Amino acid sequence: MNLLVSTDWLAAEMGKTDLRIIDATLFLPAMARNARAEFEAAHIPGAVFFDIEEVSDTSNPLPSMLPPAEKFASRCQALGLGDGSRIVVYDNSPLRSAARVWWMLNLFGAHEVAILDGGFGKWQAEGRAVESGKPIVRHRHFTVWADKALVRDMGQMTENLRTKAEQVVDARGAGRFTGAEPDPRPGVRPGHMPGSRNIPYSALFNEDGTYKPPAEIKALFDAANIDLSKPVTATCGSGITAPVLAFGAALLGKTNVAVYDGSWSEWGAHPHNPVVTGA
Template sequence: MNLLVSTEWLAAELGKSDLRVIDASLFLPAHNRNARAEFEAAHIPGAVFFDIEEVSDSSSPFPHMLPSAEKFASRMQALGLGDGSRVVVYDNSPIKSSARAWWMLTLFGAHQVAILDGGFAKWQAEGRAIESGIPVVRHRHFTVWADKALVRDKAQITENLRTHAEQVVDARPEARFTGAEPEARPNLRRGHIPGSRNIPIDRLFNEDGTWRPLDDIRAEFTSAGLDLSKPIVATCGSGITAAVLAFAGALLGHPGVAIYDGAWSEWGASPTTPIVTGPAV
């Protein structure tokens, strides 16, 4: 199974015993939409809803932080995801939240996880089958395991300012990266991590929500000043769109784009972290 699968491929695979389909749509308050309600109204047949807000560290003051391996495994078992499953994740969100679920599943030990190219919008536009309601699933065993080698914390990002061992790329819109526009969350300073680069995620997609050709995605990384042969850490506002850049790196064959999980919600809230404004230099 490829990292990115088409609607045609998924339609042909639906119903196979080892295939699991996940709707990982997530909306921010400004979107004024309810992901769970939209899922219950219409979803791909057999899909289950992956609640990114709930499958997170509820004890953290920062949004969407990774949960413990035990909590993640428990939630996946309840969704009917088990060891050996092939998983296809999709979303219907402007922030392409399926990438966050892809990253979490991969980090916590799922071996075959793909994203549906074009998501639910493309599936619907093609007139493919949908269903409504809350699915009934059978619990399966999901091994408790985590490899956090591709997770970074504030201390590591701070140390990287000294060593420059890893390139940092920010997925936020350009105006937020430069500090020209304020952050939506309160009490966050404007700007970006010193030395970081910027690839707003909308630059990676076609108008219909499908991913651009690999050569175009590679060109975006290159024009941002990133070397795909060297370590990269992605960041964003709250850890969601950073995963889009991590997935893009995987498509391009990068061995693993790490994610700063606290993201700007943590960095921008601190009174002591260094911040710069203006374009990347």
């Protein structure tokens, strides 16, 4: 299974006993939309809803932080996701939140995970079948595992300012990165980490929500002076869109891009962390 699968491919594979489909739609509060309600109104047949906000470390004041491995495995089992499953993730969100769940699944030990190119929007635009309601699933075993090589914390990001061992690429929009726009979170300063580069996650997509061809994605990394032959860590506002850049790099063959889970909602809120404004 490729990392990126088409709607034609998914339609042809539906019904296979090892295939699992996840709706990973997430909206910000300001969007005034309810992802679970929209899922129950219409989703790809056989899909289950992955609640990113709930499958998180809910004891952490930061948004949508990674949950303990045991919680992640438990939630996956309840969704019918298990060892040996081929998993296709999609979303219907401007945040392209399928990439967050793709990253989480890889971090917690799933072996075959793909993203549906164009997501639910493309599926619907093509007039393909949808269903409504809550799916009935059978629990499956999901082995507890966590590959912490794919995640960074604030201490590691601070140490990287000294060592410069890893390139840091920021997925936020240019206005947020430069500090020209205020951060939407109270108490979070605008700007970016010293030495980080900017590739807005939205730049990786065509107008129809499909990913751009690999050559165009590679050109984005090149333009930001990110060398994919060297270590890379992605960051964003709250850890949701940074995985889009990690996925884009994976499409180019670099599958080990780490994500700073706390991202700017953590970094920019700490008064002692250095912050840079401007391009």
